[in-house]
Amino acid sequence: MSTLRFHAVKAALRRKPLKIKEKKRRSEIFGENVFNETSMRQYLTKTALNSVLEAIEKGTKIDRIVADHISTGMKEWAISKGATHYTHWFQPLTGATAEKHDAFFETIGDGLAIEKFGGDQLVQQEPDASSFPNGGIRNTFEARGYTAWDPTSPAFIYDKTLCIPTVFVSYTGEALDFKTPLLRALQAVDNASVAVCKYFDKNVKKVNASLGWEQEYFLIDSALAISRPDILLTGRTVFGHSPAKGQQLDDHYFGTIPARAMAYMRDLEHNCMLLGIPVKTRHNEVAPNQFELAPIFEEANLAVDHNSLLMDVMQKIAKRHNFTVLMHEKPFAGVNGSGKHNNWSLSTNTGVNLLSPGKTPMSNLQFLTFFVNTIRAVQTHEELIRAAIASASNDHRLGANEAPPAIISVFIGDQLTKVLNELETVTKGKLSPKEKTDLKLNVVGKIPEILLDNTDRNRTSSFAFTGNKFEFRAVGSTANCAKPMTVLNTIVAKQLMDFKVEVDKLIDDKGMKKDDAIFNVLREYIKTSKDIRFEGNGYSDDWEKEAEKRGLSNNKTTPEALKIKKAKSTIDLFDELGVMNSVESMARYEIEMEDYIHHIQIESRIVGDMARNHIVPTAIKYQNTLIKNVKGLKDIYGAQFKTLGKAQLGLIEKISEHIEAINSAVTEMTETRKLINNESDLEKKADGYCNKVRPFFDEIRYHCDKLELMVDDELWPLTKYRELLFTK
Ligand code: ADP
Numbered sequence: 001m002s003t004l005r006f007h008a009v010k011a012a013l014r015r016k017p018l019k020i021k022e023k024k025r026r027s028e029i030f031g032e033n034v035f036n037e038t039s040m041r042q043y044l045t046k047t048a049l050n051s052v053l054e055a056i057e058k059g060t061k062i063d064r065i066v067a068d069h070i071s072t073g074m075k076e077w078a079i080s081k082g083a084t085h086y087t088h089w090f091q092p093l094t095g096a097t098a099e100k101h102d103a104f105f106e107t108i109g110d111g112l113a114i115e116k117f118g119g120d121q122l123v124q125q126e127p128d129a130s131s132f133p134n135g136g137i138r139n140t141f142e143a144r145g146y147t148a149w150d151p152t153s154p155a156f157i158y159d160k161t162l163c164i165p166t167v168f169v170s171y172t173g174e175a176l177d178f179k180t181p182l183l184r185a186l187q188a189v190d191n192a193s194v195a196v197c198k199y200f201d202k203n204v205k206k207v208n209a210s211l212g213w214e215q216e217y218f219l220i221d222s223a224l225a226i227s228r229p230d231i232l233l234t235g236r237t238v239f240g241h242s243p244a245k246g247q248q249l250d251d252h253y254f255g256t257i258p259a260r261a262m263a264y265m266r267d268l269e270h271n272c273m274l275l276g277i278p279v280k281t282r283h284n285e286v287a288p289n290q291f292e293l294a295p296i297f298e299e300a301n302l303a304v305d306h307n308s309l310l311m312d313v314m315q316k317i318a319k320r321h322n323f324t325v326l327m328h329e330k331p332f333a334g335v336n337g338s339g340k341h342n343n344w345s346l347s348t349n350t351g352v353n354l355l356s357p358g359k360t361p362m363s364n365l366q367f368l369t370f371f372v373n374t375i376r377a378v379q380t381h382e383e384l385i386r387a388a389i390a391s392a393s394n395d396h397r398l399g400a401n402e403a404p405p406a407i408i409s410v411f412i413g414d415q416l417t418k419v420l421n422e423l424e425t426v427t428k429g430k431l432s433p434k435e436k437t438d439l440k441l442n443v444v445g446k447i448p449e450i451l452l453d454n455t456d457r458n459r460t461s462s463f464a465f466t467g468n469k470f471e472f473r474a475v476g477s478t479a480n481c482a483k484p485m486t487v488l489n490t491i492v493a494k495q496l497m498d499f500k501v502e503v504d505k506l507i508d509d510k511g512m513k514k515d516d517a518i519f520n521v522l523r524e525y526i527k528t529s530k531d532i533r534f535e536g537n538g539y540s541d542d543w544e545k546e547a548e549k550r551g552l553s554n555n556k557t558t559p560e561a562l563k564i565k566k567a568k569s570t571i572d573l574f575d576e577l578g579v580m581n582s583v584e585s586m587a588r589y590e591i592e593m594e595d596y597i598h599h600i601q602i603e604s605r606i607v608g609d610m611a612r613n614h615i616v617p618t619a620i621k622y623q624n625t626l627i628k629n630v631k632g633l634k635d636i637y638g639a640q641f642k643t644l645g646k647a648q649l650g651l652i653e654k655i656s657e658h659i660e661a662i663n664s665a666v667t668e669m670t671e672t673r674k675l676i677n678n679e680s681d682l683e684k685k686a687d688g689y690c691n692k693v694r695p696f697f698d699e700i701r702y703h704c705d706k707l708e709l710m711v712d713d714e715l716w717p718l719t720k721y722r723e724l725l726f727t728k
């Protein structure tokens with residue numbers, strides 16, 4: 001074994017699970033480091049508390065003087081917990097979270113110092129943010145953006161630092177982060193849903209979108225991970241032959257969690273509890289060393305923050321367990337990749353889940369209204385939904401192995417298909433009293449309250465209804481959930497607005513009764529959104545053909561998928577709903593395209609570097625051994641060496657062929673890259689990286705992986721798949 005590989009494996013084998021002591025019950029420590037309502041009651045004046053609560057519930061502004069009271073209380077609380085610093089915590093468009101810490105500490109002259117944290121520091125900050133992607137919104141020489149407090153997501157303490165969730169906007173007011181458009185989309189869906197709810201219940205004043213994400217990830221011993229330059233720099237392996245055993249025995253899924261991984265999870269969960277992240281479920285996933293973690297669902301903005309925070313905490317905790325967490329959507333070829341299902345629903349201030357069938361025909365009609373409108377929204381905007389989950393890393397997963405295809409379709413299960421089929425036959429215009437009674441009692445009235453057995457009946461759908469929520473499954477494991485959530489809530493909001501207009505029109509112009517009007521509009525929606533519904537195997541080739549016939553998009557690569565983001569219809573949609581103006585929309589499009597280019601560029605360099613500096617020299621070394629051997633045979637046996645050394649001679653030639661193939665492909669890839677780098681047009685550049693550079697990866701990999709099988713294991717420099725995947 002190469003020295004590095006040897007030491008890595010040795011280190012990994014010696015590790016023991018850390019001992020995790022949990023002295024208190026989890027319910028006792030839940031939210032201990034969060035400035036939640038309980039701590040606010042303790043540390044805030046009544047006025048300050050009410051002002052925060054009102055801001056959370058109604059989005060009202062907080063007065064500057066009150067902000068001073070709040071910051072004082074927050075500081076006292078944070079210091080009592082040992083915090084020394086504070087930071088605005090935000091999610092710029094890099095995909096990671098950002099922080100800039102300041103100490104509470106301040107000097108006041110005469111060698112004296114105090115702890116200070118005023119309302120101004122709580123409410124607004126100006127990080128030097130010139131290096132965050134902004135897609136041309138800010139001139140970099142200005143580089144002025146500011147962060148502003150989002151009181152709807154509570155402050156928390158992490159690593160002795162008070163973290164204040166904030167939005168990040170430019171001085172001209174454009175959003176530079178993920179959170180701002182999300183908050184606006186949530187507002188839009190709230191308004192639109194409340195308006196529609198009024199048909200059914202006048203008491204509904206607020207509708208919240210809920211999100212429950214399921215985070216999949218791989219845990220790899222850190223020594224093994226570091227020994228691979230590709231994992232270190234790209235989070236995935238660009239080479240590596242499949243091991244003799246992969247996931248075919250299905251022996252990892254839901255199996256016993258390995259001891260070291262278990263210790264890690266417990267430690268992680270403990271920290272999540274302190275931070276108020278309500279994690280609940282943990283289990284092994286399908287691939288070896290792959291796991292999943294899921295919380296109890298929460299209000300979408302909070303859930304998004306919690307997922308971003310979690311991804312950060314996961315990496316930090318992993319360090320002390322000598323693990324590297326691979327969040328990448330496809331770290332290993334040949335075994336399952338990782339996703340992040342986004343479970344989504346809408347719930348009212350009256351405690352009703354609008355996507356859950358109820359007990360009465362009336363509540364079921366409300367359920368059907370939201371259910372059908374969601375399907376219709378996805379039908380209309382399927383391409384935008386696809387774009388919301390597009391990234392260089394998720395491209396590996398969509399359509400590969402276990403993952404949802406790049407086609408968006410909605411699965412609803414047999415029972416609801418039946419209901420929709422019946423509703424589709426409803427008479428046009430006013431309904432006869434008999435038909436209405438029949439419909440209410442026998443169709444709508446009979447939707448079983450618990451449809452949960454629907455869950456997981458179809459794992460191949462990208463957007464599945466699972467009893468009381470929709471599960472958006474095509475989201476990638478590295479994604480910031482804000483992206484899919486912003487799009488989903490925006491399109492549903494728009495759809496509900498259109499619905500309301502149509503229903504009101506039938507009531508006002510045609511004198512229809514409310515129920516008749518609702519049935520009429522729903523019937524049309526059911527008809528016009530049929531194409532997006534698919535109950536079969538989403539991974540089959542037949543579906544791809546069928547989807548094409550139906551006119552559904554099948555954008556397999558990110559540059560292709562992103563195009564819809566700059567379409568006029570998209571820009572207008574976000575603009576109309578106040579989610580993003582055209583500058584913000586275009587900026588995001590550009591940032592994502594650039595991000596794609598950078599990812600492929602980095603991977604391409606790694607592929608070239610590892611092929612040339614690791615694999616080819618090793619192959620030559622082994623080839624030299626073979627040559628020496630053949631020469632020896634010749635010395636001893638003379639002409640007979642050709643028969644005796646037949647296998648060696650064959651190998652020598654094969655190795656030369658692979659080396660030659662690798663060398664010419666790497667040279668060509670590098671030349672291609674150079675040409676494309678000179679391209680100034682963003683789209684042409686992305687297209688070049690996607691369709692001209694990327695295809696070399698598979699070609700080079702093919703030859704490198706073949707060499708891995710041929711070359712003496714003692715010499716092979718790269719930690720192998722079996723070591724990465726089966727060291728526990
Ligand atoms: P699985 O999809 O693996 O079968 P579950 O059905 O338990 O898992 O749920 C997965 C996630 O969905 C969890 O985060 C859970 O909290 C969330 N979830 C459950 N009900 C809802 C809901 N009404 N709205 C949003 N998320 C929900």
Ligand code: MG
Pocket residue numbers: 214341471
């Ligand atoms: Mg799920």
